[in-house]
Amino acid sequence: MNDPKLSEDVVGSHLEVDVRVAFDTQKRMALGVLIYPFIWLINGIGSGIFLEQPLLFWGALCLFVIVAAIRWLHLRSLSRDDGFNIKRWKSWLIWLLMPHSLLWGGLFAYSLQQPNSMFLMLMTFSTAGLVPGGTDNFAPNLKLGVFFVLSMILPAILVTLSVTHQWAMTLLLLVYMFFILDLAKRQSQAYWGSLNNELVLAKLSRTDALTQLDNRRFFDEKLNELCHLTSRNHEKITVAIVDCDFFKKINDSHGHDVGDQCLKHLATLLTKCLPRTTDICARFGGEEFSLILPGTDVEGARLVMERIRQRIESTPLKLADINLSMTVSIGSVSRVVKNYETNLPTQLFKEADKALYRAKETGRNRCVFCVYDEVSKDYLILDS
Template identity: 45%
Template sequence: MAAEAIVHQPEGSDAWLRVWRDIVKRAMPGIFIYPIFWAVIAASSGFHKLHPALSWSVVAALTGISIVRLINAIYLTRVQPEKRQVWQGLFWFGILAHSGIYGSMFALSLLSGNAQFSLLMAFSGAGIVAGGVNSFSPSRNLAYAYAIVFLSPGIVVALWSQDLWVEAGFIVTYLFYMWNLVRQQNAEYWVSLNNERTLALQSRTDSLTTLNNRRYFDEKLKELCHLSSRDHMNLSILVLDCDFFKAVNDKYGHDFGDECLRQVANVLTTNLPRATDVCARYGGEEFSIILAGTDLQGAQLVAEKIRNKIEKMEIKYKNITTKVTISVGLVSVRLDNFEVGLPERLFKYADEALYLAKEQGRNRVVCSVASTALQAGKVKTASL
């Protein structure tokens, strides 16, 4: 999996999901290639006439495994992270079962005395192995295991038979070639994926504070509104603004103002209760937070904790020391259904609560009336 390939690989459930989505997508076209190739080769070479029971048994086994793999592929990228090991293990089982059975039939073809059967199995086996290691190369261990399980029966049979030393040499050489191919393709995959993730991170990150930016916040708010509506959960949004920040910039300069924003951002990230909470610089001196699964009381506690920490914090930069305060507007509702425009309306309620906090004297937390008077799906723009 992710930890199996090379250094600098991303970790966590998101990385795992991305890698296995790629592997499943790559492997999908070849799921039924095994029973199809075997049936065609056994019939065209005459092998099925000499060994009908074995031929049909192999067709049945390969087809059954293909069906299991198809079902597994459909569900693998949908499972919860805590259940992924079971489905990933089943994926491995299907891959290695296919390679083991087909590889054993290839080994049998070396002893069959049927030149056409041996030739077709050799050509098809070489192509299947090459395609397989390419498909599974994001997981280097899986690709290695696949090639070894597929080719080992042929190597053993060729070495055991004293007149197949040349064939044994070819198979071993091909295995080493596949081994090196896996290493190269695995490295290329992870370099490409890391570059992609770096660009994605840059596109969603505020360069000054290293918080998420407005674009990411808006995308995440929409996603969490969908999820919270589906699960009938609470969702809280906080909008925070530094009080009299223009005066700070005018008095101390923009360099000091930038440092002030960085230190405020640090307080926000270090005082959020969960790693899954979303914190972003929404623009200028305004920040925004999403607390999924948090009710009004919990959101108020978080907001007051942050407000209190910032009020007591001293901003120090180049022999200059000052203090700042923040005003906070929040909305917290239980979402029962999703409507078009719901994320925007909820953010507007929190933003309007922020303006009320400013009007009431700043350095305070104000809750939107939507938090107590309204339910998601019933909210109206004119409610406030």
């Protein structure tokens, strides 16, 4: 399910959004995870607590350093290539944040009970700075920001309410806490609003205006990316070109407006025939559509391409005064990618184009398949 903070029409892959949000969070948190031991060191030495209560000072410092190191390693462990790693990484965020925020919140509450006024002042100013800084770091994840605020301030509220009975301080802390919670909410809204606008612009740059499919630029980029990815695990990939038969005759007979309706109709049918979110369908230009099917061999390609051909042939475009039947010719190439080569994306598209022309030359309304032969190190045409 797409994130409710984003417009439904701009989210292509929820995993892609998760990756983006995770890396934004990583970038925002990079400095924050290391700041706790330094501020505690300054507060402890500046207030003299390191002499008055050395066990507390050194024990807390060791905990801050250990947790900071673990959180830093956790941040650096993030990988773009593993969706499951993203999920695990996000689930560990709160568990690794908890020791830092709860320890600091507890120390701040403890400072309210101490006669050392310098320690109280330094802890108060430090906490007042850490809390809003943290909510900005956690803007991509509002729940994490709320937990951070509560764990930093609630212990102090409980102490002033039940131990020191400082009702004025309790009220001030409550006002401050609700102000920061509101700030966290507004920071999160600003982050998601900005991300939504960015994704809208990105979608416009990669989308064909007429059919709302991906455009040629995005197709070329995605094909290059998928060739890289499939070569890592020696996986299969299929590239296909779908061409509307006699499209010029449709334009000449019925006008370009009807021709545009035909292209939209084809785009809808192609999308329905490719239910996997990993499949790519783009308008390459004119009446040609290009497809990428990761993890699909020539037998899988036969099933998919025949399904496309039959669906289009059996589903005429129904307009007010016409019932227009269409057919398509399809050329497809399949290969197990063992090694990435710079010209591989271009080569795959070129072979799919050859197969398409073979389909058009031998009668149209048919599929022609091409497969890479490991023995001859060449591409072989296989008719439908």
